[in-house]
Amino acid sequence: MILIRYYQVISSKNPNFKNTLRSKLVMGIEICAVGGFSEVGKNCLAVNVDGDVVIIDMGLQMDKYIEYTDEENVFDFSVKKLTSIGAIPDIKNISDWQNKVVAIIPSHAHLDHMGAIPFLASSFPGIVLCTPFTKAVLEAIIHDDKRHIRNQIKSLLPNSSYKLSDKITVEFVYMTHSTPQTVTVVLHTKYGAVVYTNDFKLDSKPTLGQKANIKRLTELGKQGVLCVVLDCLYCKEAKKCPSENVAKEMLREVLLDVDASGKAIIVTTFSSHLARLKSIIECGKKLKRKVIFLGRSLSKYVYAGEQVGIIQFSHGVKIIKFKDKMAKVLKQVDQNRDQYLIVCTGHQGEPKSVLSKIISKDFPFTVRQGDHIIFSCTTIPAEVNIRNREVMEEKLRALGARIFKDIHVSGHGAREDHRELLRILQPRHLIPGHGHQQIVAPIAELVAEMKQELDADLHFMKNGQRIRIG
Ligand SMILES: [Zn+2]
Numbered sequence: 001m002i003l004i005r006y007y008q009v010i011s012s013k014n015p016n017f018k019n020t021l022r023s024k025l026v027m028g029i030e031i032c033a034v035g036g037f038s039e040v041g042k043n044c045l046a047v048n049v050d051g052d053v054v055i056i057d058m059g060l061q062m063d064k065y066i067e068y069t070d071e072e073n074v075f076d077f078s079v080k081k082l083t084s085i086g087a088i089p090d091i092k093n094i095s096d097w098q099n100k101v102v103a104i105i106p107s108h109a110h111l112d113h114m115g116a117i118p119f120l121a122s123s124f125p126g127i128v129l130c131t132p133f134t135k136a137v138l139e140a141i142i143h144d145d146k147r148h149i150r151n152q153i154k155s156l157l158p159n160s161s162y163k164l165s166d167k168i169t170v171e172f173v174y175m176t177h178s179t180p181q182t183v184t185v186v187l188h189t190k191y192g193a194v195v196y197t198n199d200f201k202l203d204s205k206p207t208l209g210q211k212a213n214i215k216r217l218t219e220l221g222k223q224g225v226l227c228v229v230l231d232c233l234y235c236k237e238a239k240k241c242p243s244e245n246v247a248k249e250m251l252r253e254v255l256l257d258v259d260a261s262g263k264a265i266i267v268t269t270f271s272s273h274l275a276r277l278k279s280i281i282e283c284g285k286k287l288k289r290k291v292i293f294l295g296r297s298l299s300k301y302v303y304a305g306e307q308v309g310i311i312q313f314s315h316g317v318k319i320i321k322f323k324d325k326m327a328k329v330l331k332q333v334d335q336n337r338d339q340y341l342i343v344c345t346g347h348q349g350e351p352k353s354v355l356s357k358i359i360s361k362d363f364p365f366t367v368r369q370g371d372h373i374i375f376s377c378t379t380i381p382a383e384v385n386i387r388n389r390e391v392m393e394e395k396l397r398a399l400g401a402r403i404f405k406d407i408h409v410s411g412h413g414a415r416e417d418h419r420e421l422l423r424i425l426q427p428r429h430l431i432p433g434h435g436h437q438q439i440v441a442p443i444a445e446l447v448a449e450m451k452q453e454l455d456a457d458l459h460f461m462k463n464g465q466r467i468r469i470g
Helices: 017-022 062-066 079-084 091-100 117-123 132-144 214-223 244-256 274-286 296-307 323-335 354-359 383-398 415-425 443-449
Strands: 003-006 029-035 044-049 052-056 101-105 127-130 153-155 160-163 169-175 182-189 192-197 225-231 265-269 290-294 317-320 340-344 372-376 402-404 427-433 457-460 466-468
Touching (some): 029 091, 029 225, 044 091, 044 182, 052 091, 091 101, 091 117, 127 132, 132 153, 132 296, 169 214, 214 415, 244 265, 244 372, 265 354, 274 296, 290 323, 296 317, 317 323, 323 340, 340 354, 354 383, 383 402, 415 427, 415 443
Parallel strands (some): 192 225, 225 427, 265 340, 290 317, 290 340
Antiparallel strands (some): 044 052, 169 182, 182 192
């Protein structure tokens, strides 16, 4: 029989809070859903092991955050303000654990998993521990945004371990996703292993980096996993997420097999998706076009990747960060449009992005009849993104551009990936993550289907809720 549990919020706002929690030292394992369990975004989980606390992920709610920032400007908002608009996780949920935090561990370099660190990390005493690529991106963000955190930032390579305290050793297991050096974070405790795999996909043919370390995950499953926190964003989709190699082929088709002589080509994609950018550059070379990257976030992720030796793009690509320089370059592109391939930000139709500015003629470059605009992404299914993209596409159509959209495969596993991972890890407890209950609910159907091969208690959580598992 499957056990499905829904939890009451136990937080500092609850009148029973003082008596039930604050006065007690946690013995065993208690997990608090801090953020990302009542929305898609601002992922944050706290795990308390006999009084030592690890925070895994500390992300931004991107749509809320972006309303207050743009490519060039960073506004200095207080933590209180950012919390009140829902842009960062509400750390009041763990105010009683605040001084016990031994580490903050972003699992990868996506902003919905690590973008709140510059605002919140200093509230806690522990180190920030992440892979070298995530560290390089985080440091670039802190530097560019002129922020400071008091925590030491340490790096740990994928497929290695680090002793955080007498009670917790952390292990990073290499996982495939849509940004390099994503890891499944494993907390080894005397009660068993807590495995955080949020985000993940199982890509057997990645175009950059290694395959997921299934061998190690299988070993962990055999040793016995106490709890898995699982990226369930696409658990309703009955499929296996296609490899990044498929996206590469889709790009090849629209870039190399569709005639664009005399026309401009603009590709927009995720700045953090270095594998995708690599495929775009390879196509640009085949087209004999000069590849130009425009935008602050693109330069941040590319330089971070180069710093840690994952990629070497800047030999063959011009990377331009600031608006005045972009204007100069786009003037040249406008006059020799079929000699360049432009890559820029703006795939979600963000009104302040480079692509929006190009369309609005903020630069000396005009999108003309028959120019190719390639969206190597999907529209994130949030109202603001859907609307922004509609507006952008209407404007592009009015200019006569050819739009190629959804040239993309996801970085998130679907139901058959979930099945595979659960079969391997065999957890005793399962906590679905990366979305509110409507998004993650279909995982219950899968767990029911797997009743012959999986014996896990399923715990649906909301932000602010806690469970005790060890
Ligand atoms: Zn991610």
